[in-house]
Amino acid sequence: MTDQQKKTTESDDRALYSDFYPPLAQWWQENARDFPWRFGKTDAWGVLLSEVMSQQTPMTRVLPYWMSWMDVWPTPRALSEATPAEVITAWGTLGYPRRALRLRECAQAIVERHAGRVPDAYEDLVALPGIGNYTASAVLAFHYQQRIPVLDTNVRRVLTRALDGQESRGGSATTREKQLAERALPADRAQSVLWNQATMELGATVCTAKNPNCDACPLRENCAFAAAGWPGLGQKRTRAKQSFAGTNRQVRGLILKALRADPAHALSYEQVRGVWADAVQLDACIASLDEDGLVVIRADHSVALP
Ligand code: SF4
Structure with missing residues (x-):
């Protein structure tokens, strides 16, 4: 990259930051939903549990399950001593019940390898059963307050729309989406944590897949997707979902x-x-x-x- 190209990129990144971060931060302060795993009200185990439970499941549905699991198994050690039947029963109707068994295995590995403490290193986290890149990054950012991109479907949708002016089409995260997440993440550690949480929340509540509420969006003024007239809104790369009945x-x-x-x-x-x-x-x-x-x-x- 030439010096001129480098300068252009750096000034682009500064513009990106000043266009998007301040309105998003203000929106987050005023609109973030108050869940018990947010705002430092729980420990790393509570955050890890909430992230595993909320994969493919809305947070509002997760809430009663999270409360009862934290009540019965407030630590990895406590869950490591539960029986498979107990965790499958407690998983109720959250869906994808293998997650319950994987959480128990994860708790056992945390006890065996880390003396019952959720590790704070990426490599240690992704080595745990059932913990992939997303959950590891979320625990590091949301509990340990580290600067790391957290890329779920909501974040991917917001970034692809607002910055690239295109629809995020689902499936696995693309190289471009990973680049966007790296580039958009503020350099300041505390701001990077807020950015991750706020983009995720915006995708869950405002910039939704089928009905983005652009009038209520803090990014509206600089959103490339809205400026382009929402091209391909709602289109998916993945095939249409099979209906649940009879499956x-x-x-x-x-x-x-x-x-x-x-x-x-x-x-x-x-x-x-x-x-x-x-x-x-x-x-x-x-x-x-x-x-x-x-x-x-x-x-x-x-x-x-x-
Ligand atoms: S303006 Fe609309 S499309 Fe753009 S980020 Fe906000 S909600 Fe999404």
Whole structure:
């Protein structure tokens, strides 16, 4: 890169910062939702739990589950001593129940490798079961207040729209989206933490996938997407979602629901047959739950939580 190009990039970045950071920071101060895992009201474990629970699930739905999990298992050590049946039952209807088992494994690894303390190094975090780049970055930024881009679908949508004037089309994060996140992150550590939280919140509540509320958006004045007339609004790279009814996901959820409701967390095969009429699909779902470690199939063909 030539010196001239470097200067242009640096001045572009300063303009980007002055166009977007001050209005976003002010909006965050006035509009951030008050969850118990925000504003330093919980520890690193509480933040990690909230981030795992809120993947694919809105925070408002996560709230009662987070409260009860923190009540019963306020530390990694406490959760590490829970049984698989207890965590699957407590996961309720949050969806993607493998996350419950992975959280328990994560808690056990934190106890074994880090004496029960959630680590504050990226490499240590991503080495934990079920913790990927997103969750590790979120824990580092939101609890340990480190400067690191946190890139979820909400942040990707806001940055791609506001800075590039294009729709973020879902799927995995693109190289361009990662570059945008790096470039937009303020150099100041405290400001970078606010930036991450505020862009995520803006994507969840204002710059939503299908109905961005641009009139209420602090970035409206400088948003390239709004200026271009919202080209391709709502278009996705991924294929359309299969409807939930009749899917294996629904059947798996019904089986787990019946097992959670049973006092012994176990059902005879005849009882499980009552959950779903299509026996072939039912058997396939029982087998896949068994493979995922979410149920055990006993010798007499009864099914139980592990
Ligand atoms: S102005 Fe509209 S499209 Fe642009 S960031 Fe705000 S809500 Fe999203």
